[in-house]
Amino acid sequence: MLIAAIRPGDWNLPLFFHVAGAMALVASLVVALYAIKIARERGHQPAAQFAARVVLLGTLPSYLVMRIAAQIVLDKEHLDKNTPNWAGIGFAVSDFGFLLLLALLILTGLIARRAKKGIAVTGATQLRVAGVLTGILLAAYVVAIWAMTTKPT
């Protein structure tokens, strides 16, 4: 990726963690979405538990890395006081996205517990909602990528 060439060197490490965290976030959501789909369509209980583990151990830590690194970059750029539009879009997506992520975490956790008890998960509403939430999150992150790369004013 050709990220802005002129940039103080000490921004590079937090920027790397910001982008890498964002990539891992999106990647883990793609895997979670597949596991949710398998669990919902086939009632495959281990897949429901796998989805919950991916969200808990993959998506959530990735989000934290992305968000903390974003704040460090913003502080270094002194944009925390006078936030430009593109950063505002990023904040809105990440902060609202965090609420959706928490909801996803709870839903997949509940369905995983249900699966562990041996209760059927085929067509479960919780899985359907979890799938929709994951789709919304992925779409929102595409908007965030657009804002970060084009920096609309």
Place this chain on the structure above:
Amino acid sequence: MSLYETLLFFHVLGAFALVAGTTAMAPFALGWGSAALERAGAARLALTGAVLSGIGAVLTLVLGLWLVHKVGYSFFRFWILGALVLWAVAGYSNGQVASTARAVGNGEDSGRNVRILWAVDMLGAVLLLVLMIWKPGH
């Protein structure tokens, strides 16, 4: 959006697709969640990942070179040449993992261990990101 911004957006989106696709191959290559996704299911996810990373690879390469030309950088800089080498290595590894997944999908499981190939693929993607951010030799 200017042409530069459009190219940059799809270039970065391609990089995200590349990493997402490679990650989707992890359950197959590393055996993650093997209780959850039986080998054929993991192979199907890996093939979806291969498509995703293939699209990402094309977007990053074509649009990346277009951006280099548009911005007026020399193609013979360490970080650009290094990125091309890493892209090729990661692409080869990705293709090998994908062909193994395809064979499993067709019921021809040779039991080939693709852990190292997947690790090379992911390491290549991470090093590509390092080159794009630090731009050594710029």
